[in-house]
Amino acid sequence: MRQVLNTLAPLILLGFLLAIWEVTCRTLNVPAYFLPPPSEVALAVAQDAPSLIAAAWNTLSVALLALLLASLCAQAVAIVIALSPLLERAVRPLASVLQVTPVVAIAPLVLIWAGIDHPERAVIALAVLVAFFPIFSGAVTGLHAADPDLERLFDLYQASRIQRVLRLQLPSAVPFLLEGHKVGAGLAIIGAVVAEFAAGSGGIRGLAWRILDAGNKLQTARMLAALVVLGVMGVVLHAVLNRIEQFGLRWWRGR
Amino acid sequence: MASIVALEQVEVDYPGRGRALGPFSFSVAPGEIVALVGPSGSGKSTALRLLAGLEDPTRGDLERNLGRGETSVVFQAPTLAPWLSAQANVALPLELSGIPKAEALAQAGAALDRVGLSSAWAARPAQLSGGMAMRVSLARALATGPKLLLLDEPFAALDEITRRTLADDVLALWSQSRPAIVFVTHSVEEAAYMAARVVVLTKGPGRVAGEIAIPGDLPRPRAFRATPGFRQAAEDISACLAQGAEAVS
Structure with a gap:
């Protein structure tokens, strides 16, 4: 019973908030361009479903490609600096600069570098930049998180640096890598959407473009419909990555 | 002496x-x-x-x-790698010493037999009791013939x-x-x-x-x-x- 209530609680709250929203819009005659009632947003989702799904796929595919590239780059850099403490000290400040720089601020520059005719490259690059840090940070932390007694065991058997990284540090980093990828995936979507905004109306017709396009035409219900799809996509991706993390941790722990 | x-x-x-x-x-x-x-x-x-x-x-x-590999240590905790099976844990120091994987696994199996864990080769450390995990740790220490x-x-x-x-x-x-x-x-x-x-x-x-x-x-x-x-x-x-x-x- 408690489990059912736990599952239903967020749905009940959502339904309650939607009902208040619907009633408020209708009783106060709120103009549709300002705030359409949820029923109109639902209608817009239903009417635009094919194009919304296509736009969602555009954004999602960019985010997933960015996640893959960020994962490869972050792990490669983390492993290289794990082999050299001096290199780690050199790379850390640069990685921190990358972390604190807002993607919107560097988007125009990346758009120029990627070529005005190839906004999709810029969008992917920006999403990679956003997703890179949590994976890199998780990898670096994880590579230093090996059991000290296991470290001593590797010392005792005079393991080489490569053996230590591949046989001890990387496997020890798995829980940190899983967490880093989960955070990185969410940020990759945010990065892709922000980059689409920065790229404007050219090239990538993802969910951000749908929001911009509908906003320019004052079609607020369609804007909200794209936001709903974005939210659902985020929740589904988060749930999928949660499952992957749980499965990965169960494999790693052996139970 | x-x-x-x-x-x-x-x-x-x-x-x-x-x-x-x-x-x-x-x-x-x-x-x-x-x-x-x-x-x-x-x-x-x-x-x-x-x-x-x-x-x-x-x-x-x-x-x-x-020489190398002639000293073994058993720590207070079993100190087993959770992502490896009991057999792979025992084989680890052998592999680090340069013994090919197949041979290391065979020797690890024999070491597990010696500590009475013939049926637990494939078990992960989390699936073992405290005593069994310590036996795996002992088998690992003895596998290199210290x-x-x-x-x-x-x-x-x-x-x-x-x-x-x-x-x-x-x-x-x-x-x-x-x-x-x-x-x-x-x-x-x-x-x-x-x-x-x-x-x-x-x-x-x-x-x-x-x-x-x-x-x-x-x-x-x-x-x-x-x-x-x-x-x-x-x-x-x-x-x-x-x-x-x-x-x-």
């Missing part, structure tokens, strides 16, 4: 913590079993790390007549029955290949039962408070615990421990 490892007037200082051990002299002959007993903070584990070659003394001489086996309070986290069973297992395994064993323990009875020689350390920084030879050949029968010789040895160790504590305080 020439010692396989010897510490001569060694001292170990840690920055910010002062001296942890010494001056301390100690040597181990091939095939002997020695227990290091002392109060907490007496530097027993530091001494073990010196013997393992994992640490250098701040002052004094350390002589190790041992000349010196160092045990750092290996049974401290186990219940009394498992401790006694594992003590007998260690002695049985010792009688097969006769490596020198140095083990650290807080248990006076464990020291008196398992060792031929017990070295008692003073309160930290540890120095030798006394050395007690235990009568009777190794491995000893379980009934040894009920003999007057055992009781006398345990009393001597306890008295030496008390003297060591008083000498410093």
